[in-house]
Amino acid sequence: MYKKILLAVDGSDHSLRAAKEAVKIAKGSDDSQITIVFVADHDNAKNEVLHSGSSAELDFQRRKKLQPVEEAVASENIKYRVEILHGTPGPTIVDFANKEAFDMLVIGSRGLNSLQEMVLGSVSHKVVKRANCPVLIVK
Amino acid sequence: MLEKIKKDWFSNVKGDALAGLVVALALIPEAIAFSIIAGVDPMVGLYASFLIAVIIAFVGGRPAMISGATGAMALLMVPLVRDYGVEYLFAATVLTGVIQILFGVFKVAKVMKFIPRAVMIGFVNALAILIFMAQVPHFLGINTMTYIFVAVTLAIVYIVPRFFKAVPAPLIALVLLTAAAIYGGFELRTVGDLGTITQSLPTFLIPSVPFNFETFMIVLPFSLALAIVGLLESLLTANIVDDMTGTSSDKNKESRGQGIANFVTGFFGGMAGCAMIGQAIINVKSGGRTRLSSLLAGVFLMFLIIVLGEMVVQIPMPVLVGIMIMVSIGTFDWSSFTYLKKAPITDSIVMVATVSIVVYTHDLSQGVIAGVILSAIFFVAKISKIKVQKKLLEATHYQVQGQLFFASVDDFLDKFDFSVEDKDIVIDFTDAHIWDDSGVGAVDRVVLKFRENANRVTVIGLDTGSEKLVDQLAIFKSEHAKLPTH
Numbered sequence: 001m002y003k004k005i006l007l008a009v010d011g012s013d014h015s016l017r018a019a020k021e022a023v024k025i026a027k028g029s030d031d032s033q034i035t036i037v038f039v040a041d042h043d044n045a046k047n048e049v050l051h052s053g054s055s056a057e058l059d060f061q062r063r064k065k066l067q068p069v070e071e072a073v074a075s076e077n078i079k080y081r082v083e084i085l086h087g088t089p090g091p092t093i094v095d096f097a098n099k100e101a102f103d104m105l106v107i108g109s110r111g112l113n114s115l116q117e118m119v120l121g122s123v124s125h126k127v128v129k130r131a132n133c134p135v136l137i138v139k
Numbered sequence: 140m141l142e143k144i145k146k147d148w149f150s151n152v153k154g155d156a157l158a159g160l161v162v163a164l165a166l167i168p169e170a171i172a173f174s175i176i177a178g179v180d181p182m183v184g185l186y187a188s189f190l191i192a193v194i195i196a197f198v199g200g201r202p203a204m205i206s207g208a209t210g211a212m213a214l215l216m217v218p219l220v221r222d223y224g225v226e227y228l229f230a231a232t233v234l235t236g237v238i239q240i241l242f243g244v245f246k247v248a249k250v251m252k253f254i255p256r257a258v259m260i261g262f263v264n265a266l267a268i269l270i271f272m273a274q275v276p277h278f279l280g281i282n283t284m285t286y287i288f289v290a291v292t293l294a295i296v297y298i299v300p301r302f303f304k305a306v307p308a309p310l311i312a313l314v315l316l317t318a319a320a321i322y323g324g325f326e327l328r329t330v331g332d333l334g335t336i337t338q339s340l341p342t343f344l345i346p347s348v349p350f351n352f353e354t355f356m357i358v359l360p361f362s363l364a365l366a367i368v369g370l371l372e373s374l375l376t377a378n379i380v381d382d383m384t385g386t387s388s389d390k391n392k393e394s395r396g397q398g399i400a401n402f403v404t405g406f407f408g409g410m411a412g413c414a415m416i417g418q419a420i421i422n423v424k425s426g427g428r429t430r431l432s433s434l435l436a437g438v439f440l441m442f443l444i445i446v447l448g449e450m451v452v453q454i455p456m457p458v459l460v461g462i463m464i465m466v467s468i469g470t471f472d473w474s475s476f477t478y479l480k481k482a483p484i485t486d487s488i489v490m491v492a493t494v495s496i497v498v499y500t501h502d503l504s505q506g507v508i509a510g511v512i513l514s515a516i517f518f519v520a521k522i523s524k525i526k527v528q529k530k531l532l533e534a535t536h537y538q539v540q541g542q543l544f545f546a547s548v549d550d551f552l553d554k555f556d557f558s559v560e561d562k563d564i565v566i567d568f569t570d571a572h573i574w575d576d577s578g579v580g581a582v583d584r585v586v587l588k589f590r591e592n593a594n595r596v597t598v599i600g601l602d603t604g605s606e607k608l609v610d611q612l613a614i615f616k617s618e619h620a621k622l623p624t625h
Contacts (some may be wrong), residue, residue, distance in 0.1 A: 018342075037350060038530070042383050045382050045420065045475055046379050046416060047378050047421065048382070049375070049378045049382050050256065050375070051256060051474065051478065052256070053252075054252070055378065055382065055387075058382065086384060088424070104151055
C-alpha cells in the first residue's frame with residue numbers, strides 16, 4: 001500500500017484536515033512513514049525576518065505553526081519527520097516530491113474561488129500538475 | 140581550496156547567470172533613480188552599483204546577496220552633495236569604507252542584536268516614506284502627461300508579473316514607456332534633463348578635495364551615518380538571504396567587505412552603497428545562490444549601460460518615479476499596522492518615534508540611534524520595578540522581588556519603614572538579584588539604618604551572583620560599620 005507519504009502543510013486548518021487524511025492512509029500499512037513538509041515562502045522572508053528577533057526564534061515560530069499537524073500524526077503513533085524548506089511553495093513542494101520517490105502526496109486545498117486563484121495562484125493545482133506521484137487533495 | 144572556490148562560485152552556474160541578468164536589468168532604473176535622489180549624475184549610482192556588486196562578490200560574507208547604490212544611502216548624502224558637491228561625496232565614500240572595515244575588524248556586527256526589532260521595523264518604514272517623499276517633486280503639478288505615465292508604470296509593474304515573470308516588470312515599463320515617449324513626442328522630463336550618461340568604464344581618480352582637517356570634519360559625520368546605515372541594511376539583508384537559502388553567513392566578513400567595496404568605489408567615482416533588500420530577494424528568487432550571481436549582476440549592468448547608454452538619457456522621469464513608488468511600497472512593512480495593535484505600547488512608541496525622527500531629520504542614522512536609546516530607557520524602566528513585601532512573623536520579614544540596580548535603588552529604599560527600634564528584621568532576597576555596586580550600596584544603607592536603632596538585621600536568600608557582589612562590596616557584614624555620612 002502507500003508507505004512513503006508526503007504531507008505538504010502550511011499550518012492552516014486545511015492542512016490539518018489533510019494531515020488527518022494522511023494519517024488514515026498511513027494506518028493502512030504497518031511500516032508507513034509520513035514526511036511533513038513546510039515551505040517558508042520567499043515572499044514572506046523579509047516580513048518574517050524583520051518581525052523575529054533571531055533565526056532561532058523564527059525557526060521556533062515555524063515549528064509552532066506545525067505543532068497541530070505534528071500532534072495529529074504523532075498521536076496515532078505513526079513514524080514521521082519534518083522538513084522545513086525555503087522557496088516558492090508550489091515548485092518547492094514539487095521538486096522535493098520528485099527528488100525522493102514518494103508513494104503519495106497529500107495536500108490541503110484552500111478552496112479559493114476562480115478570481116482568487118487567478119490572483120494568488122493555487123498551490124495544490126501546481127502540485128497536481130507537476131508531481132510524479134499520486135496526489136490527494138483534501139478539501 | 141579549489142573545492143571551496145568551486146562551491147562558492149561554480150556550483151550553480153545556470154541559476155546564477157540567469158539571476159545575475161535579471162538583477163542587472165532590475166538594477167538599472169534603481170541605480171539611476173537613487174543617483175537622482177542623491178542629486179548626482181546617474182553615472183555615479185551606476186558606477187557604484189557595478190563596482191560594489193563586483194567587489195562584494197569577492198570579499199563579501201554573504202554569497203548571493205546583491206549590493207549597490209541604495210535609497211537609504213542616497214538619502215543621507217543629499218545635504219553633502221547640495222552644500223559641498225560630488226567630490227566631497229567621493230571622499231565621504233572612501234571614509235565610509237574605512238569606518239566599515241574597522242566595524243568588521245572590531246566585530247561590530249555583534250552589536251546588531253542590541254537593536255530592537257521595533258527600531259528595525261521603524262527603519263524600513265522610514266526608508267519607504269523617504270523614498271516616496273523624494274519622488275513627489277518629480278511628479279506633483281508638472282503636467283497631466285506626467286501623472287498618466289506614473290499611473291501606467293504602476294499598472295505595468297503590478298499587473299504584468301501576474302502573467303509573465305521572465306523579465307522584471309520595471310524593465311518592461313521602462314522600455315515600453317521610453318519608446319512611447321520618444322515616438323509620441325510627449326512633453327516629459329527625462330533622465331537627460333538631470334544628468335549625463337557616459338558610455339565608458341569607471342576610471343581611477345583621487346577625490347579632488349583639499350586634504351586637510353577641515354575637509355575631514357565636513358565629511359566625517361556623513362561617513363559615520365553612511366557606515367552605520369549601510370551596515371544595518373546589509374546585515375538585515377544578510378539575515379533575509381540566510382533565511383531564504385536556509386544557510387548562514389559571516390556577518391563580520393560582510394561588514395569588512397562592504398567597507399572594502401565602498402573604499403574602492405570612492406576612488407572610481409561611485410557613491411557609497413550597501414546591500415539591497417529588494418534586489419537580494421529578486422536574486423535568490425530567480426535562482427541565484429553563489430558569489431557568481433553578484434559578480435554577473437554587476438558585469439551585466441555595466442555591459443548594458445555601455446551598450447544602451449543613449450537610450451538611458453531618454454527615459455522619462457515619471458517612469459522612474461513609478462518604479463520608485465513601487466520600491467517604496469515594497470519596502471514598507473505593511474504588517475506594522477497589526478504590529479502596532481499587538482505589540483507592547485512601549486515597542487509601538489519606539490517604532491513610531493524612529494519613523495518620526497527619520498522623516499523629520501531626513502537622516503536614518505539619527506532615527507535608529509534615538510530608537511535604540513529610547514528602547515533602552517523603556518527596558519530599564521520596565522525591569523527597575525522592584526517590590527518589597529512586609530510580613531510580620533516572629534521577626535519582621537521583608538520579601539524583595541525584582542532586580543536591584545542603579546535604576547531601582549530609590550524605589551527599593553522607599554519600601555522600608557525605618558522607624559522601628561530593637562526588632563529582629565529579615566530581608567529575603569530569594570526572588571531578587573543584585574546587579575551592581577549601587578544595588579549593594581542600597582542593601583548596606585538599609586541594613587545600617589536599621590542597626591542605628593538597635594535592630595538586628597539578617598540578610599538571607601542571596602543567589603550566587605548577588606552573594607559574590609555583596610562579599611566584594613558590602614560593608615554591612617562588619618558589625619561596626621557605620622552609615623556613610625555623605
